[in-house]
């Protein structure tokens with residue numbers, strides 16, 4: 001009998017693992033709506049449970065599945081729960097776990113094409129499809145990343161290399177006016193983070209005020225750029241957000257692109273949350289000008305329901321990406337081929353996982369029309385939620401929703417009240433929602449990014465919020481007891 005490799009499984013063990021995995025998937029799917037949204041965690045107990053010394057003798061396949069079922073799963077958040085509406089996080093699509101398992105099995109290193117020929121082409125086909133959604137042409141390119149934050153960091157890096165041709169050799173140590181980045185007060189912190197990491201400095205990030213719909217004020221953008229230039233600074237990049245994290249507002253991309261063209265700024269779009277709403281016929285017009293951007297960040301791990309991690313950076317002229325990231329090394333036997341892409345030349349990583357497989361597999365399995373339908377489904381639910389809130393006497397909308405983020409308030413409630421309400425909704429199993437802050441006002445935010453959510457779920461949430469609001473009026477709302 002051939003000996004099994006030290007870290008391999010026997011045929012029987014493989015069969016057991018397959019059976020157990022299948023049972024796990026099945027039980028999870030069947031129980032997802034009944035699982036606690038957030039586990040009740042005693043941090044000390046949890047640490048004791050999972051920080052045990054690793055065994056010298058392994059516990060085997062059955063043993064490890066048992067540990068996962070008994071210790072990991074009950075202490076995990078149920079992101080796939082139909083009333084998990086916090087943040088911008090969707091549950092993975094149905095084929096995703098299988099695609100992930102296959103990616104782990106063949107373990108392609110998506111650094112240069114000879115090591116991962118099919119993976120390289122699959123990634124390019126995903127990138128081309130994504131680029132095509134925004135009207136990017138043959139010159140465009142991009143790379144899958146760990147998420148939208150990394151995509152924006154990579155975009156700002158690319159923009160820096162374009163603006164400062166000697167950046168690679170000299171970094172930011174050269175003399176030259178200080179570089180300035182422009183974004184809005186509603187932008188995601190990943191823009192600040194990128195500027196801080198790159199050495200641009202937070203003092204050189206301008207947060208332009210927004211209009212009454214939380215969109216960047218383009219007049220103020222232009223004014224600020226001109227004032228900075230007149231003061232001897234070097235405005236070099238504007239980051240507009242088609243789909244702000246709090247209210248889903250879509251910055252006026254065309255008008256921002258006009259300013260960028262006039263003022264010679266790189267235009268980056270942080271579309272981590274919103275860009276993929278381009279899939280909806282109803283929203284397409286809002287994204288029409290995206291093709292004018294120099295780069296776009298987006299997140300297949302949000303609206304394409306890919307499991308974490310799957311972000312993406314698209315760049316209108318892919319040679320610019322290579323200018324920032326391509327390095328040759330004697331220990332890598334990569335022969336350039338114009339027909340193929342070496343993804344190590346498009347980003348900071350060398351070893352890279354086969355992220356494209358889960359996106360490609362889902363598009364193949366379900367077809368693009370299903371993703372369009374899911375996009376419309378979540379948009380409809382968000383609008384339904386907004387309509388119910390408007391009709392509820394004790395609730396009010398903080399902004400009319402542009403996408404699927406709905407910000408609302410309980411009339412007369414304080415910030416502490418809203419915090420207490422969020423906790424109560426978790427405690428009684430109604431929903432996981434998040435806090436909202438818009439123009440200094442606080443409230444509650446529900447972001448419908450979940451293909452399992454139904455109208456019944458939305459009704460249940462609004463009914464419960466109304467009940468809490470009614471019960472609280474004149475009693476708890478506004479008093480310290482409510483702010484448990």
Ligand SMILES: Cc1ncc(COP(=O)(O)O)c(C=O)c1O
Nearest residue numbers: 088147148149188190245272273
């Ligand atoms: C507008 C926006 N930008 C950036 C991000 C960060 O994306 P990621 O978590 O994929 O890094 C988010 C996350 O929700 C977002 O909404």
